[in-house]
Amino acid sequence: MRVVIAGAGIVGRSIARELLGNGHRVLLVDRSPAAMKISSVPDAQWLLADACEISSLDEAELADCDVVVAATGDDKANLVVSLLAKTEYGVPRTVARVNNPKNEWLFDEAWGVDVAVSTPRLMTALVEEAVSVGELVRLFTFQQGQTWMAEFTLEESSPVLGRTVGEVELPGDTVLVAIVRDDRPIAPSPDDQLEAGDHLMFLSSPDAEAALRTLLGKA
Known part of the structure; x- marks a missing residue:
């Protein structure tokens, strides 16, 4: 290239x-x-x-x-x-x-x-990711496709806790691309059960952000 x-x-x-x-x-x-x-x-x-x-x-x-x-x-x-x-x-x-x-x-x-x-935005996101359990944190924005990557760390009170990936109905234009558990990435399968402390990596559109927050318990 x-x-x-x-x-x-x-x-x-x-x-x-x-x-x-x-x-x-x-x-x-x-x-x-x-x-x-x-x-x-x-x-x-x-x-x-x-x-x-x-x-x-x-x-x-x-x-x-x-x-x-x-x-x-x-x-x-x-x-x-x-x-x-x-x-x-x-x-x-x-x-x-x-x-x-x-x-x-x-x-x-x-x-x-x-x-x-945006380096300042990225640094802010990484700081927030490090300290904010139970918060949806934007990491990157892909402007042309109006798509962003976000991370959410599951807390004990999240309504999706204990459910399998296949049981969680995500908003439109939203994809769960990875689960990071114990510092190791996992490719999500429908049978994977979500655990407290899991870092969920999403690709989504800005229009779906509110629905995703509600699903994860952060409306």
């Missing part, structure tokens, strides 16, 4: 190292000469250019890449890169970094964003 990353700061370089380690080809693009720390990610390709300009994206051969990651520290730049990647080059998948949570509502299909990643 060929990935173009706009923004060669700490975030962009970290993503590049992970992708390279997984066998992908990576091009880092940044307009700042100070960001050209080529020795820090020597296996990546590097391009000194403004990723918000068509000529730069032509040089980066965006039409031949599988994924574009907009990872700059500027939300406006990340939106522009995502939009150009989708509308001008037909890139199959775009992932955009959200720096300011107040701008998160902009990172959607209209701006060419498939997946928006």
